[in-house]
Each structure stands twice: as C-alpha cells, then as structure tokens.
Amino acid sequence: MALQIFGVPGLPEIVPGSDLATMILDAAHTAGTPLADGDVVVVTSKIVSKAEGRLVELADVEPSPFAREWSSRWDKDPAVTELVLRESKRVVRQLGPVMITETHHGFVCANSGIDQSSSGAHGRVVLLPVDPDASARTIRAGLVAAGVDAAVIVSDTFGRAWREGQTDIAIGVAGITPILSYIGQVDPHGHEFKVQAICTADELAGAAELVKGNVSRVPVAVIRGFVYQTDDDATIAPVLRDQSRDLFR
C-alpha cells in the first residue's frame, strides 16, 4: 500500500481573487496527474494569502513607538515589526533579534508567520490567511464542485522548539481529521499504546514539502493513497494545545 506524493507544477501567478481550486485542478490535469477522490491536496499558505489579498505595503504601515524602538536596536524594519505585533495576540519570547509570537489563530511561530521573502515585490509582505480552515474549505468546495472529493491542507513552514531546521506543518484543514487517535487501542501484546495520537496533518504537510521544495517554487503537492478519516467539519483547532496544557508558553 504505497503512498505517492507529487507536486503540481505550472500554476499561473496568483493574484487577489484567484480561484485556487480551479487553477490547481487545471494545472494537475495539464501535468498529466489529474486529481482524484481521496487525494490530500497540500497548498502552501503563501498562495492562499495572495489569492485572499493578504498583502501589505510596508510604506502604508505606521509603526508604534515600541515597534520602532525594538527594530532600531536589532536592525529590523519597523513596519514589519509593527505587523508582527498586530498579527499576534501575545509575544511568547522576545530575545535579541528573535520574536516568537502567538498569532490570533493560536499558532506559536516566529514573526507571526509573516513572509518577507517572496511576496512578488520588495516593500511588501504576505500575512497568514485570516482563517486557514476557511481557506481550506473554500478550496475543497471548489474541488468537490468539480467532482473531486479530496481533502485539503493549508501548510506553512514553521520552526520548532529544541530542533534546528524548519518543517512544513498544517495551519488549516478541510475534509480530513488532523489527528489520528489511538486512545484505548491495544498493541499485539495487550498493552495500551504509549503513543495516543499522531498529528497526521503535520506529517502530510511535511511530506508534501519534500516534493514542493522552496526554491523550485511548486506551491501545491498531492498525496495519494493515504487512508484518512474524512470529516466535513474538521478544523485545525484540535492541534492547537490549550495554554493550560502547555509547558512552553
């Protein structure tokens, strides 16, 4: 029972209002790998943000005194710092030039997930989607309307505590349960599983990154052959650890 993972090349430039579902369907078709029922389609958040107009001109941003002071000390762009703060509900760690925040969605990440690298123009940054679950649902609805019952994951590239190197993880899901639970199941020796729940959504996002790469610029990948729990009401919420259960906030 092999999994297949392939990128979807040849997407057109994404602009505000782009219909991602149609674009992905068309590109996969043109590439000779049309989408199929049961596929998991992993979409890089950056193109979702672009389609949703989550671009900000830095010249339009008025930094607060706090953002200005800290930015000047660490040689940062104060407009970017201002956006990082606006996109967050809490600064989790601020040490030297590093700012780890908790976004309004509840993601803990560097710089509120703001992407300064590849917005298509200098002086402009890309914010995370406002509601990545809703973004995923919109894309999935477009696929379903075209006759393809596939799950959708919106992914982003996050750092981790304790480990160097970033990995792609899920920030929004549609049609797929993000966590596979083994609670109550027993192993072949009658012992309950130590591992109680696997975040397969994050593993799928990371697996997709292996074919998307960051330089080759293929922002969509498809995972075929993975048997997942379907759920029309799925969200990423179960993956976000409640502060009361988190020892590292």
Add this chain to the structure above:
Amino acid sequence: MALQIFGVPGLPEIVPGSDLATMILDAAHTAGTPLADGDVVVVTSKIVSKAEGRLVELADVEPSPFAREWSSRWDKDPAVTELVLRESKRVVRQLGPVMITETHHGFVCANSGIDQSSSGAHGRVVLLPVDPDASARTIRAGLVAAGVDAAVIVSDTFGRAWREGQTDIAIGVAGITPILSYIGQVDPHGHEFKVQAICTADELAGAAELVKGNVSRVPVAVIRGFVYQTDDDATIAPVLRDQSRDLFR
C-alpha cells in the same frame, strides 16, 4: 517527479543481536519491493533498541528516593521514573504527571523516550538506542555491503511544544544530510529566502510514519525518489539546537 513511500512488512521478531540490515533487505525482497540505490530507509527506533538489547526488566531497577516520592504522588511506576531520570541529563519541565527531559543524546522529549507500551512483555521497557547515528550507520553499512547504497534514518515518535498530537522525527541518520540549507539562495524575485533551512530528515521520518502507522506494526518504511544530499559523515547533531540558541529550555 513523484515520491513513493511504502512499508516493509513481514519482518521477523527482533531480538538482541538481530541483523536488521539483512532482515530489512530480505523482507523488502519477499514483499516484492526490493531496496534500491537512493532509497531512504526509515527504521523505527524500537526495533533498533531491541536488536541492540536496550531492554530493561523493571524488577531489576532500584528507584531513588526522589523517583519513589514523585511516582507515588502521580501514580507512576517508580522503576520507570528511575530509568527516565537515568536516561536524562536534565529535567526540562516537571509539572503534574508530566516529565520532559533532555536525554544524554540531547533530545528533548517526554520520559526520555522510554517506551513502556510494546516491549514484547509486561514489566519490561525499551530505552532509546545509545547512539542512534551509530545504529543508522551500522544498518546502512549492511545495506551497502549487500550492494544497496541507501540512506538510513532511525525515527521515534515525539511530542512537540504548542501542538497536540505526536509526529515521527529523526533521532539518527546515516548517509544523508539531515538539514537542507537555502542560506544565501535567492527566490525568483531576487529576495533572499526567509526559510533558510529545512529539516528534511524530520519530514522524511514523519512521511514514513504515514505508511508505518502504529497499530499495523510495520516498523520500517522506504521513501523512493527523494533526491538528498549524501554525506557519509552525517549525524543528527546539526538538528539539536544549542542551548544558547534555544528560548524554550
């Protein structure tokens, strides 16, 4: 350029001294999917530990007063707590019944990665391999000796800060650079990459988990078609964040 990921079923029961490389080669051959040059072979640490005799009878463990006191308060097995402490160089967080430690290898994880669930017998636990890079190198050497130039990753299932659900990550590597660096590279718009380094070893380990599962008990998976940087001297060390750079220790 699709990736393929498939499990290697049919491994015999692993006992101390088992020759994992030969067993994996034989099982893959019997399954009709013989290993090939360029494959990444992901091996669950549990079978590595079993082959290396990293099993401990809890009856043989004399708990310290500290281990006894804390265990009685939280209804834990004091012998397991004692082993968790012995396998660690530092307790990172201890709150309620949760103990997060830094192992002698430098991994930050729950309970020093000790597996109480599936050691093949009750009253016995499985410790992490002493040197998972050396374990990976030994397996890889066996594959190479049989004419298959494949990389090897030893994986384990770890929790994360901030996010619920565990994922499989790499704890040892052989023949493959664990982190793919984009430092100094520029995107199509001439902007330097925000994402500077991807921990592909962790993404590969997580991708392998998608076919291994935990219930179906297939402890080895193969990833075919991933173009990696070969490195005969590779270790997991670059993935372990130095304490001076870590805001969450």
